[in-house]
Amino acid sequence: MSWHxxxxxxxxxxxxxxxxxxxxxxxxxxVREDEVLRPDGRPGIYGVVQYxxxxxxxxxxxxxxxxxxxxxxxxxxxxxxxxxxxxxxxxEDPLAAAKRELREETGLEAGKWRLAGEAHLSNSxxxxxxxxxxxxxxxxxxSCPEGTERLLVRRVPFGxxxxxxxxxEITDALSLLxxxxxxxxxxxxxxxxx
Amino acid sequence: MSWHxxxxxxxxxxxxxxxxxxxxxxxxxxVREDEVLRPDGRPGIYGVVQYxxxxxxxxxxxxxxxxxxxxxxxxxxxxxxxxxxxxxxxxEDPLAAAKRELREETGLEAGKWRLAGEAHLSNSxxxxxxxxxxxxxxxxxxSCPEGTERLLVRRVPFGxxxxxxxxxEITDALSLLxxxxxxxxxxxxxxxxx
Numbered sequence: 423m424s425w426h427x428x429x430x431x432x433x434x435x436x437x438x439x440x441x442x443x444x445x446x447x448x449x450x451x452x453v454r455e456d457e458v459l460r461p462d463g464r465p466g467i468y469g470v471v472q473y474x475x476x477x478x479x480x481x482x483x484x485x486x487x488x489x490x491x492x493x494x495x496x497x498x499x500x501x502x503x504x505x506x507x508x509x510x511x512x513x514e515d516p517l518a519a520a521k522r523e524l525r526e527e528t529g530l531e532a533g534k535w536r537l538a539g540e541a542h543l544s545n546s547x548x549x550x551x552x553x554x555x556x557x558x559x560x561x562x563x564x565s566c567p568e569g570t571e572r573l574l575v576r577r578v579p580f581g582x583x584x585x586x587x588x589x590x591e592i593t594d595a596l597s598l599l600x601x602x603x604x605x606x607x608x609x610x611x612x613x614x615x616x
Numbered sequence: 617m618s619w620h621x622x623x624x625x626x627x628x629x630x631x632x633x634x635x636x637x638x639x640x641x642x643x644x645x646x647v648r649e650d651e652v653l654r655p656d657g658r659p660g661i662y663g664v665v666q667y668x669x670x671x672x673x674x675x676x677x678x679x680x681x682x683x684x685x686x687x688x689x690x691x692x693x694x695x696x697x698x699x700x701x702x703x704x705x706x707x708e709d710p711l712a713a714a715k716r717e718l719r720e721e722t723g724l725e726a727g728k729w730r731l732a733g734e735a736h737l738s739n740s741x742x743x744x745x746x747x748x749x750x751x752x753x754x755x756x757x758x759s760c761p762e763g764t765e766r767l768l769v770r771r772v773p774f775g776x777x778x779x780x781x782x783x784x785e786i787t788d789a790l791s792l793l794x795x796x797x798x799x800x801x802x803x804x805x806x807x808x809x810x
Contacts, residue, residue, distance in 0.1 A: 435688050437688065495739045496631045497739050499629065545689045546691065595793065598735055606799060
């Protein structure tokens with residue numbers, strides 16, 4: 423009986439939107455403020471950050487090694503080591519965006535791609551969606567970072583990337599997801615002979 | 617030599633902020649737009665979403681089981697199964713906030729708490745920081761959700777939560793991080809006899 427109620431519950435949006443206004447817009451996000459009736463029926467507001475891109479992340483794996491990129495994150499005012507990441511505009515194929523971002527940030531091209539996971543990064547305030555890929559059969563082309571990026575590239579044993587993730591030396595959520603899931607799937611060993 | 621350059625590079629903020637204006641403010645976030653010089657020296661803008669709370673997540677573990685909460689996420693317009701989560705205002709102890717959120721969302725109290733990880737959830741646009749805890753030695757009090765929440769609570773084997781995470785049935789990043797890391801640390805078995 424409780425399962426029946428549960429199944430119904432998931433179909434019901436307990437929020438009501440009474441009005442909505444755009445408060446900010448730039449090439450990457452819009453922010454809107456909605457007047458709402460909350461799940462308890464009382465009036466309130468909800469500020470929603472809408473993303474114009476889907477985030478794509480790439481874990482580039484070469485034998486027992488992976489590639490990380492380092493950059494100064496303006497939002498955090500600190501340096502951050504991460505997997506290569508970028509934005510996929512609406513209408514672009516996420517895999518095509520991932521190939522472009524990997525090439526731009528590291529100069530790498532990959533012969534084999536696998537969609538490895540999906541996440542909503544911060545769903546209390548934003549609708550940001552992220553996908554990540556494992557890229558293998560790597561070859562080196564030429565790196566051409568965007569003007570907003572000034573990147574360092576490091577090739578490290580996957581075990582070192584995992585250590586950095588577990589030690590708090592990597593804090594970027596999408597990078598942590600990609601690294602931890604790859605370890606759960608068996609790590610570089612799982613790719614041998616595939 | 618490249619290591620020397622690398623160490624220096626991490627200290628340098630290649631962005632310059634020329635001006636900053638507040639474009640939106642509510643009780644949970646502010647949005648500001650900065651005029652910047654980008655790492656390549658060219659002018660641009662940066663819209664930054666600043667969070668007034670640190671996100672806290674709790675993985676409540678009881679023997680081989682964990683607790684998940686389900687709620688309709690307004691930002692995504694869909695239902696989402698997650699670990700209990702909430703906001704920790706500046707100045708509040710994150711552990712105290714985690715205890716409060718666990719009690720409010722599930723009615724549970726925990727005798728033992730362990731800080732299990734830290735992440736920046738979406739650092740291309742926001743400064744949002746998240747911490748998560750593993751909570752054990754659970755006992756049931758009384759649930760009192762906030763008015764903005766209408767929650768279902770499920771107790772499931774940890775293996776089922778892990779399956780949901782890997783199958784894309786859980787997409788909330790903080791929940792995925794907590795579940796995957798707990799598995800990497802040995803899962804419920806690691807708590808036996810501890």
